[in-house]
Amino acid sequence: MERISDSIVIIGAGWAGIATAEALLSKGINPKRIVLLERTPYPGGRAFSFVDRETGLALDNGQHVLLGCCDRFIALLKRLDVRSGYRLQPLLDIPVYHDGQMSRIASKRLVGPLHLLPALLAYRHLSPSERASTLAGALAFMRPRAEKLDAVSFAKWLQSTGQSDTAIRLVWDLVGTAILNGHAGEISAGLAAHSFHIGFMRGWQPARLGLFTRPLGDLARDAIDRLVARGVTIRYSTYVERVQVAKNKVCGLSLRDGSFVATEQVVSTVPHDALLRVLPDEWAGKEPFHGIAKLRWSPILNVFLNYDRQVLAEDVFAATDFDGMFVFNRGRLLPDSGQDGRWLSVSISAADRFRDWTHQEIIRGVQEAIGKACKDARDAKLLAAKVVWQPKATFLAEPGTWHLRPQTVTPITGLFLAGDWTRTDWPACLEGAVRSGETAALALLRSRQAFLV
């Protein structure tokens, strides 16, 4: 038996785990006491990269973006001195294609929600009266009472604020699905309204779009390297089978290789379904863990396309085809291919509808949709294409899930929870993951056992 009983063990080396370790370090915990146990041979969790065998390029499992409001994630990269891996647009600017026409979701340097006013007034995908009701409806986002709105769907709530079905589809659902990974009809109005409030109602700076310029896996590896250089331990390919609990207290972890790690302080950052597997059976059915089983996954579909010529001049655009898709100029954002405008990465959130499509059908459909928006793509030849399915991308923030997301502190002494799906008040995202890790570290430090620095 391994005795590291004064160690703080973090299960999982995704961004929640990385943030937990960094927060403990920055609060003065001896780095030798901090141990990360990670199931896979790499860090980064659900934000990972893989090397494509055909091209040798490091492709991300899914196109990730940030907003300017993701301040904890941005600050974490700075504190860990991770080489700049993203750039923020000076002002939010996303061309949106619908029925062959282009309009823009874009900001001006104005305070509060006014920064979006000029773009909404000119948003040609809506009629003038729909634009007016969209503006009036947007005021409801100024003070959303998120918990109260959690029982209704976002679509129903938007209808109650006077939004037409077209406005819901071409504004709120298009943006909301990308942020919450669920369509307006299936997600909680509470979390959606709160997310729009944080991202878009507080001025132009929080709304700036952040685009990654390095593979995500490299960022996570750099972050872990910095932690290890400061004395933190990480063990890869280490599967935690069970959190062992005696008399309501954590006493250790059983690993899949049959070994046992004695510890009294654990931060779990594993996804919701994985937590139910590592909890002792007698706890999985109790509050606050009981409701976790009701959380469902929502998939994200990513399609990489390599054209024989430049087809895209911009960094990114959105199109209403495929229930809403976002197309990124991977060739420009990540210069490894040297093919600006020729390598595209297409992200389709809440992609359940395409579950039974073949890869060929998906590629053909996406290619046609891109052709509608970029005329150069119509005559271009496709040299390579790759479909990446992430069936377990994020939890689905359905109505009623606000209270199913557990808080950091649990009734088991010494067990703390983090992860994008825990009660962060944020949608499942990198920023939520980082915030959850920081919250868990602080909660652990407040608990009396932790003061043995």
Ligand SMILES: Cc1cc2nc3c(=O)[nH]c(=O)nc-3n(C[C@H](O)[C@H](O)[C@H](O)COP(=O)(O)OP(=O)(O)OC[C@H]3O[C@@H](n4cnc5c(N)ncnc54)[C@H](O)[C@@H]3O)c2cc1C
């Ligand atoms: C395709 C895709 C696109 C996305 N797009 C965006 C985006 O644009 N912007 C954004 O902000 N977010 C996006 N997200 C969401 C974002 O990636 C996640 O919210 C975030 O990475 C979650 O981090 P986490 O640390 O909470 O969980 P995870 O990344 O899941 O980390 C948990 C870790 O625990 C490990 N683990 C699990 N079980 C065990 C066990 N028993 N023992 C040991 N280790 C274990 C896992 O291997 C994993 O490394 C996207 C996600 C996907 C999949």
